[in-house]
Amino acid sequence: MRDVAVIGVGCTTFGEKWESSFRDLFVEAGAIALEDAQLSGEKIDAMYVGNMSAGRFIDQEHIGALIADYAGMATRHIPSTRVEAACASGGLAFRQAVIAVASGMEDIVVAAGVEKMTDVEPGASTDTLTGAADREWEGFVGATFPGLYAMIATDYMHRYPLTREQLAQVAVKNHYNGARNPIAQYQQEITLDTVLRSTMVAEPLRLFDCSPITDGAAAVIVAPLDRAREFTDTPIKVLASAQASDTIALHDRRDISTLDATVAAGKRAFKIARLSHKDIDMVEVHDCFTIAEICAIEDLGFCRKGEAGKFTADGETALGGKIPVNTSGGLKACGHPVGATGIKQVCEIVQQLRNDAGKRQIDGAKIGMTHNVGGTGATVAVHILGRV
């Protein structure tokens, strides 16, 4: 297997982008990534595109071909493949691109993610997202996506010392970071009160515990490490790519409050990279809900089970803390265009490692991690990236 490097990254701004179509979004992200790699489109050998549900969000399937076409690749006939794993679609698209380059099958590969969620009514987007869980035995009996994570929160708070205020601190911290990220959907800081007084969605989770509905796209370009310096002075090496799965329904899990797929993917990634959690300078975790970030930092090993609430309240996950979590603002504040999120996480870590992260820069960042979850934990992708 060959070593693989990220040589270019690009993200659109995230938000309710009524003026941009699905096509506009991925073309914009791809152009930024190509510009970043100082690469022209003719060099690209293949594309992988993470997208959860264009079929339901914009009535369009066959996304691989569509993207290659509008990226100007139709006459070159390059292979272009859509990858779907609900909210982990982007993380899996990145992994497919890494595998293609590592295997020697392809050299210069684009991994992109895109979701256009606001062309349908909010009720329809909520229902579409429920398809990430078990439609037959969760959705059909009245489960919503926030409702499933709320049941994780209820179980967690019954067994471990986590206060409602500590949970809210996750959102406060992520909004603080988002206010320092130019692409973030929410640019304003919030207080604990903002979270605790927001509308109840599914007890104990309120509106500000939930990531928003977002339009956006992100793209990264990967290449063999030994060719990376043809394109950039700051290649970022992919130190590990790991993926794991678990039961589709939350009720079938071994432990409601532990995402075993996160544990498995995290362990595999650390083993591949021959690193431990102590080596990670910052991590982008999948905070689709505040409770998801609490579980993620424990399941990845950054603190012990049951201690993430105090760890968060003590500021250990904030920008100056022991392990800064979600410097981008996370899904909560940066926004969550589901298929794009896993790619955006890679973009954020690459920017940090290149010392390009502006007001949210972690000093001396050398190694970073991404953690992307599909559904309530049925798919997890973990990547470790490092400076070379």
Add this chain to the structure above:
Amino acid sequence: MSVARFWRKIPQRYNLIGTKCETCGRHFFPPRTFCPDCRRNGKIVDHKFAGKGTVVTYTIIHAANEQFEALTPYVLAIIQLDEGPRMTTQIVCRPDEVKIGMRVKSVFRRIATDGESGIIHYGTKFMPVE
């Protein structure tokens, strides 16, 4: 949900018919046709569940998907059936009544009304055991 998709699962949804692996004795609800433990050596047969269980975790849904909006706020829970498997279900009780560890029994109820077709879906919910 299409008529066929609902009709296909009527025995399971109305009468809590799941499955059981005769090789290892493990019960499955929602039903599975393949035992993850015994794999090809598993022998799967239908099994009617007694409809008694215990609340494992729960939430009160305030913002529902369209077909369930009229029910809000409603109690959604994961319960453990006495035979072993866990399932997601609504609990027919007041939001302040539900507790982890609460004993529940199955009841036949209307689950949702499909807005487009007007079809009423029935199925199993659970209620507190007195």
